[in-house]
Amino acid sequence: MAHLVGAIGASHAPSIAFAYDAGHAQRPEWKGLFDAFTPVRAWLQAERVDTLIFVYNDHLNNFRFNNYPSFALGTGGLHPVFGEGKVPRALPSVPGDSALAWHLARSLVADEFDPSLCLEMALDHGVMSVLPLLAPPPWGVKVVPLAVNVVLDPMPTPRRCWKLGLALARAIACAPGDARVAVVATGGLSHQLHGESFGFTNPDWDQRFLDLLEGDPQTLADITHEELIERGGAEAVEMMVWLAMRASLGTGQVLRRIQRYYDAPKLTGYGLLALAPPI
Amino acid sequence: MMQPVAESDRLARFGPPAVLSGVVRYRGELAQQGYRLNRFLVDISQHDQRQAYLDDEEGAMDRARLNEAERTLLRNRDYRAMLAYGVNIYALAKAGYVFGHTLLEIGAQMRQGQAAAEQP
Numbered sequence: 001m002a003h004l005v006g007a008i009g010a011s012h013a014p015s016i017a018f019a020y021d022a023g024h025a026q027r028p029e030w031k032g033l034f035d036a037f038t039p040v041r042a043w044l045q046a047e048r049v050d051t052l053i054f055v056y057n058d059h060l061n062n063f064r065f066n067n068y069p070s071f072a073l074g075t076g077g078l079h080p081v082f083g084e085g086k087v088p089r090a091l092p093s094v095p096g097d098s099a100l101a102w103h104l105a106r107s108l109v110a111d112e113f114d115p116s117l118c119l120e121m122a123l124d125h126g127v128m129s130v131l132p133l134l135a136p137p138p139w140g141v142k143v144v145p146l147a148v149n150v151v152l153d154p155m156p157t158p159r160r161c162w163k164l165g166l167a168l169a170r171a172i173a174c175a176p177g178d179a180r181v182a183v184v185a186t187g188g189l190s191h192q193l194h195g196e197s198f199g200f201t202n203p204d205w206d207q208r209f210l211d212l213l214e215g216d217p218q219t220l221a222d223i224t225h226e227e228l229i230e231r232g233g234a235e236a237v238e239m240m241v242w243l244a245m246r247a248s249l250g251t252g253q254v255l256r257r258i259q260r261y262y263d264a265p266k267l268t269g270y271g272l273l274a275l276a277p278p279i
Numbered sequence: 280m281m282q283p284v285a286e287s288d289r290l291a292r293f294g295p296p297a298v299l300s301g302v303v304r305y306r307g308e309l310a311q312q313g314y315r316l317n318r319f320l321v322d323i324s325q326h327d328q329r330q331a332y333l334d335d336e337e338g339a340m341d342r343a344r345l346n347e348a349e350r351t352l353l354r355n356r357d358y359r360a361m362l363a364y365g366v367n368i369y370a371l372a373k374a375g376y377v378f379g380h381t382l383l384e385i386g387a388q389m390r391q392g393q394a395a396a397e398q399p
Contacts, residue, residue, distance in 0.1 A: 153306040195303060212293075227293060231295075233297075
């Protein structure tokens with residue numbers, strides 16, 4: 001059976017990708033965030049992680065509104081990378097893990113989750129602003145992308161994201177082979193990208209969210225879209241996908257914290273949380 | 280057996296809501312109205328289509344069969360009105376590159392709209 005090494009929550013943002021590509025990781029405005037990933041990267045290496053399952057959202061790159069899945073699983077063996085700025089990104093395509101992905105597909109469907117099955121899926125900053133910080137090119141890990149609709153109402157509930165994490169844990173536990181796996185959820189934290197409150201962030205809520213995620217996730221799983229939006233901003237409803245990474249580690253309240261980082265220097269609250277099961 | 284968390288206690292754990300204005304929930308009906316314009320914005324944001332649009336905006340809008348309201352929104356680069364019409368913020372952020380506006384500049388326009396609306 002495959003082994004779940006741990007789970008990671010991380011903010012994603014085009015600006016992180018641009019900073020990475022431009023080599024700005026050690027500039028004052030970025031150093032804190034980029035350095036925060038260093039122990040997480042070392043942990044993934046020490047644990048010899050083979051595959052990262054990314055629970056994230058696409059931004060009208062792989063999916064447009066002609067077909068907009070609630071959940072979508074990428075089963076391909078190689079994922080191309082979108083260039084979202086003025087020029088394509090100079091990053092190699094990312095290896096997939098078809099064997100694990102098709103096992104996840106069967107297990108999730110048997111568990112009454114029915115993701116769209118995407119035999120080819122390209123990755124935007126939802127994965128690709130975070131992956132280079134966890135495992136720099138030429139990667140060294142495989143990625144199974146699992147996209148969640150956090151954009152077009154009606155979208156899955158936070159409780160559904162929690163259950164997705166529980167289902168992922170069951171799927172990993174019965175996967176053939178001996179792959180070492182981590183679940184990564186990306187999005188948030190607080191941000192509001194439209195309207196008169198453009199640029200709003202809420203550090204108090206973000207810290208509270210991280211506290212609840214670590215120590216009281218069942219209460220957090222009962223939050224509504226409206227309650228998320230009222231505290232974090234409209235686009236911050238995507239914070240709900242972090243419930244999937246937390247639930248993949250089970251309902252226990254005692255976990256090993258590998259890393260926790262937070263700052264809100266720009267348009268978005270940047271959070272990083274890496275958790276592992278108790279020894 | 281864990282006791283269910285009382286509603287007041289649940290909300291206390293979440294902390295107080297913030298005061299936000301101009302929040303648009305991107306509901307299906309709104310997305311349906313904005314569908315054609317969204318598709319157009321994502322299309323022209325593609326690396327191989329950007330220049331063709333900038334070379335002939337009216338021709339590109341003809342070929343996409345945009346209606347007059349949609350064409351006016353585009354000609355005026357009126358981001359606030361585009362959002363209200365059903366354009367998604369992520370489509371707008373992508374197309375901003377084509378219009379020569381960063382997301383920060385688009386955001387500034389949306390915030391300024393608030394200031395203008397508050398004028399007596």
